[in-house]
Amino acid sequence: MRRWLSQSFIALYLGILAFGIGSHGFKYCDSCHPGMYLVVWDMFCGWSTWEQRLHVIGEGESGTYYRLAPGPWGDYQPYSNLSRHHYDNFGSHTGRLAANCLKHTDHEPMRRVFVVEESWNKKFNLPPSLNPNVVPVNDEKFTYLYLRDELKPDGTPIVRRAPWHQLQMTRSISENPRLHAQARHGTPVMLADGAANQVAEVPH
DSSP states (O other): OHHHHHHHHHHHHHHHHHHHHHHHHHTSSTTSSGGGGGTSTTTTTTOOSEEEEEEEEEEETTSOEEEOSSOTTOOOOSSSSSOGGGGOTTOSSHHHHHHHHHHTSOOOOEEEEEEEEEEEEGGGGSOTTTHHHHSOOOSSOOOEEEEEEEEOTTSOEEEEOOOHHHHHHHHHHHTOHHHHHHHHHEEEEEEEOSSOEEEEEEEO
16 A cells, blocks of 8 residues: 555656646746645746836826726736736737727727836845845835836837847846957857867967
8 A cells, every 4th residue: 555655646746746847848837826836947047136026107198197007907917016017028918908908998099008117126026134144235215117118099019129138138248248258259169170169269
């Protein structure tokens, strides 16, 4: 009996693990249920030291701005106390959320819809009792606001921009003087000496 139970447990464990890896690899039901968080292979990938929120704002013809997410009929919080539009890191569904809100509400004609990304360091999320013991934190919270997308009232994109984190990473490479100097100094090529391949810098 014990042997049967141990073999069943091992088979069940390996089966769930294989399903999680396959679900992640084929993008099949990888986020269909909160429980999938425990079995997908990359559940800790992409964690950042920055907290992020998305604000979906509509601009009326009178110059008045309206919050379009969450809608006035109530909020939907799928995993925690955050609204679902905050989970849309890539901005794939914010246009549809805004268009749905405008479709089911009375309002003045809209000019554009803006998606504003708000970011701050997660150290400011620590309770005051932990701040002095973990890391020195100033009382002033620094928040970065960044215009991500501009959309038509029907959700059609006008201007799409990269997320703030990706923009900073790109700038750290494109605006690095050391990398520019190395690029001007030589061009990387692959040399074959018969035994092994070597990477060398060919001066201009």
